[in-house]
Amino acid sequence: MKKIVAPGEVVTEQRKKMGDNVYSLNGKIYSEVIGITDNESTMASVVALKGFYMPKQNDIVIGLVVSELFSGFLVDIGAFHWSFMSKEGIREPLKRGSVVSVKVLRVNELNEADLAEPRVFYGGEIEKISPVKVPRMIGKNGSMLEVLRRGTNCNLIIGRNGRIWAKGGNTELLFKAIKIIEEEAHLPNLTNKVTEFLSKQKR
Amino acid sequence: MKKEEKKEYVNKKGLRLDGRKVDETRPIKITAGVLKNAKGSCYLEWGINKVLVSVQGPREVLPKHMANPLKAIVKFTYRMAAFSVPDRKNPRPGRRDIEISKVCGEALEKAILLEKYPNTQIEVWAQVLDSNAGSRVAVLTAASVALADAGIPMKDLVTAVAVGRADGKIIVDLNKEEEDAPDAVDMPIAMMTNSQEIVLLQMDGLFSKKEWEEAYEMSLKALEDVKKHQINALKQQFKEPIETKTTEKKEDNQVFSKSLSKNSPSDETKKEKHSSEKKVVKTEEKEIKSEVQ
Secondary structure, X not given: OEEEXXXXXXXXXXXXXXXXXXXXXXXXXXXXXXXXXXXXXXXXXXXXXXXXXXXXXXXXXXXXXXXXXXXXXXXXXXXXXXXXXXXXXXXOOOOOOOEEEEEEEEEOOOOOEEEEEEEEOOOOEEEEOOHHHHHXXXXXXXXXXXXXXXXXXXXXXXXXXXXXXXXXXXXXXXXXXXXXXXXXXXXXOHHHHHHXXXXXXXX | OOOOOOOOOEOOOOEEOOOOEOOOOOOEEEEEOOOOOOOEEEEEEEOOEEEEEXXXXXXXXXXXXXXXXXXXXXXXXXXXXXXXXXXXXOOOOOHHHHHHHHHHHHXXXXXXXXXXXXXXEEEEEEEEEEOOOOHHHHHHHHHHHHHHHOOOOEOOOEEEEEEEEEOOEEEEOOOHHHHOOOOOEEEEEEEEOOOOEEEEEOOEOOOOXXXXXXXXXXXXXXXXXXXXXXXXXXXXXXXXXXXXXXXXXXXXXXXXXXXXXXXXXXXXXHHHHOHHHHHHHHHHHHHHHHHHO
């Protein structure tokens, strides 16, 4: 059975392997954040409902070039600090204000990220969602992403940092669907609900 | 000249000036996530006290020399609005504002898992809009809800309450009138209730050892009550909690399985309790019979 837990609430009193967002105290496992836990799972973990983006290696994120240096660029990817991207091997014509999708090359112990492989976006729109809801936006094996693409005919890229770039198709409808996903990310049967919503709107 | 009547802070029925029992807190109302532009926020009404708290971060530390490469730092700002007290309060931060900012920030530092976010700062702004004694406990309670709302990992919610003495009686959550009693003692206490770790303890006045023990016991009860309000406020943001949905589904399944097992005697006793379930089972039985015929 799934339930919502607040920080400091007991996740389980049984001996279980500890997953994300939990800590143990006096033989009990407690939650660190507000999120959802599954009692029936063999692992005690909490899926956060609120949070922010922590860069990880190999993440594809959407960022904004904020400054140009002698040897590279500073890119705002929504992490704690601006990230550095070296000019080495970059062919794209980047300048201050460019919107790019980039790959996180490495992250150090202070959560500072180095970036590489930029792709510049020309035109399109950007919508922000909570980074903890990105997995729901993509769905299992990209099922939700496929539903959104088919339903709205949009060219769509979702960054791990919660920024979504969309171009072409019905972007207005797409952003409505995204809002539904964001509001109901913790509820089951979301893919069906979004499919239904998109098919209704299309008519 | 007439002599002023002596106030009876706790009457013979055990009720206080505002009709509360000695161990009863003022009505509490907490709403989380009220500000869209802040990472986390909370609005709290505790009796007449009205408090608005917002949280930003973790983000880059400014000025940079304050950054700690081993953990995040907490910047807590407590301010009282000019209109929060009967006379106008000078909006310039005074000695009291600075002191409360310091102690509340240090209390929250104990709960937040700061080691996860080195070289960053977490900013908490608390604005007291209306005050009537106990504003620091109100601010601290609201701040921990706002931090949880921002998704910042914490060991536990920091819960705070004031206990004290008025006219020789130990009481919980003093209001302004009780705080001004001739023998008043006011003791705000903040705690992480899971580990019973005290993160803030101040005292205005003096308790005897016996009084202290009584006050501490009463505060533990009140803290549990306040914590329930905090947790409810956090959970209320999410519509249709999953817990109820899954239980409903399970109940439906149980009803269906009952209808198939042709009413064992133990089932009948259960049915008496739930008359609504009984009707469903009966209709399903009829359907099955009709199918058999």
